[in-house]
Amino acid sequence: MSDTVSGAVDTPVTDAAKSGGSDAARIAEVKAWLASQFEAAGKEVPDFEYTPLSVGHLYNLATVSQAKTQAANIIAADFRQKASEYRSQAARIKEILENMGLAQESLTSNVVSSAHVLANVANLLNIRDTELSSFLVAMGDISLRKTAVEEKRAKVEKESKILLDxxxxxxxxxxxxxxxxxxxxxxxxxxxxxxxxxxxxxAVMGSKERQYLQQYNNYKALLNRVGYTPEISHGVLVEMAEYRKELEKKTKPILDTLRSYQDLPPDKALAALAIEDKKRQYAAAEKYLEEVLHSALATND
Structure with missing residues (x-):
C-alpha cells in the first residue's frame, strides 16, 4: 500500500520536472533564435518577460522561420548548382562556336542583333530552343489564345451592349x-x-351616426312602449287607412243628419214649432223661386 502511494506521489514530480526541462529548452531555443535574428540585423535583443504565452508564440515563430530558412537554403543551393551548370555549358558552347569561327566578336552587328531578337522572341514565346517547329508550335498556341481572347472579347462586347441597353x-x-x-x-x-x-x-359623420343611433334607440323604445310588433307592416297600415276611409264615407251621412238635429230644441213642442217654422221658410223660398222663374220667363218672351 505504501509503495502504491509513493509511486503515485513520485509521478507528478517527475512530470513537473520534465515540463520544467521542456520549458527551459524552449526558452533557450527562443533566446538563441532571437539573438541570431537581431545579430543579423545589427541590433540587440530587447528585454522582455518570458511568459508561457510569449515563449509559446516565439517558439512557433522560430520553428516556422527555421523551416522556411532551411527550405530557402535548399532552393538557393539548387539555383547555385544550376547556375554553375549553365555557366559550364555556356563556356562549352562558346568554345565550340569559337572553334567553328562563329564567336560573337567575329560576327557582324546585324547577326548579333538578329540573334538577340531571336533570343528575345524565344523568351517571349517561352520556348527553350530556336527550332522552327518550336516557333510554329508557340505561334499556333498564341493563335489559339488570340482566338479565345477574341471570342471572349466578342462575348464581353455583347454583354456590354446588353448592359448598356x-x-x-x-x-x-x-x-x-x-x-x-x-x-x-x-x-x-x-x-x-x-x-x-x-x-x-x-368627425361630423361620426357625430351624426351617434345621433342617429340615439334616435333609433329612442324610436325603438317608443315603439316598444306603444306595443309595436313586427306584424304591423306598411301594408297592414295601408289597409287600415283604406278601411278607415270607407268607414268615414259610410258614417258621414249619418253624422250630417245628426248635426242637422243639433239645432232642434230639446223640448218636443218647441221642436214641432221649429219644424213648422222651417216648413214655412221652405214654402216661402219655393214661392220666391217660382216668382223669380216666372219673371225671368216673361222677360225672355
Missing part, C-alpha cells in the same frame, strides 16, 4: 420615377387639405 432603360425608368415623384410631391399639399376635409367630414 439595360442601363438606358434604367435611366429612362429613373427619369420617369423622378417625374412621378415630383408630381406626387406637388400633390402632397392638395391631398393633405383633402385629407383634413375628409377628417372633418368623418
Amino acid at each position: 439595360y442601363t438606358r432603360k434604367a435611366i429612362a425608368r429613373l427619369t420617369y420615377l423622378k417625374s412621378i415623384h415630383k408630381q406626387l410631391e406637388d400633390d402632397v399639399a392638395p391631398c393633405q387639405k383633402q385629407m383634413e376635409d375628409w377628417k372633418t367630414s368623418l
Whole structure:
C-alpha cells in the first residue's frame, strides 16, 4: 500500500520536472533564435518577460522561420548548382562556336542583333530552343489564345451592349420615377387639405351616426312602449287607412243628419214649432223661386 502511494506521489514530480526541462529548452531555443535574428540585423535583443504565452508564440515563430530558412537554403543551393551548370555549358558552347569561327566578336552587328531578337522572341514565346517547329508550335498556341481572347472579347462586347441597353432603360425608368415623384410631391399639399376635409367630414359623420343611433334607440323604445310588433307592416297600415276611409264615407251621412238635429230644441213642442217654422221658410223660398222663374220667363218672351 505504501509503495502504491509513493509511486503515485513520485509521478507528478517527475512530470513537473520534465515540463520544467521542456520549458527551459524552449526558452533557450527562443533566446538563441532571437539573438541570431537581431545579430543579423545589427541590433540587440530587447528585454522582455518570458511568459508561457510569449515563449509559446516565439517558439512557433522560430520553428516556422527555421523551416522556411532551411527550405530557402535548399532552393538557393539548387539555383547555385544550376547556375554553375549553365555557366559550364555556356563556356562549352562558346568554345565550340569559337572553334567553328562563329564567336560573337567575329560576327557582324546585324547577326548579333538578329540573334538577340531571336533570343528575345524565344523568351517571349517561352520556348527553350530556336527550332522552327518550336516557333510554329508557340505561334499556333498564341493563335489559339488570340482566338479565345477574341471570342471572349466578342462575348464581353455583347454583354456590354446588353448592359448598356439595360442601363438606358434604367435611366429612362429613373427619369420617369423622378417625374412621378415630383408630381406626387406637388400633390402632397392638395391631398393633405383633402385629407383634413375628409377628417372633418368623418368627425361630423361620426357625430351624426351617434345621433342617429340615439334616435333609433329612442324610436325603438317608443315603439316598444306603444306595443309595436313586427306584424304591423306598411301594408297592414295601408289597409287600415283604406278601411278607415270607407268607414268615414259610410258614417258621414249619418253624422250630417245628426248635426242637422243639433239645432232642434230639446223640448218636443218647441221642436214641432221649429219644424213648422222651417216648413214655412221652405214654402216661402219655393214661392220666391217660382216668382223669380216666372219673371225671368216673361222677360225672355
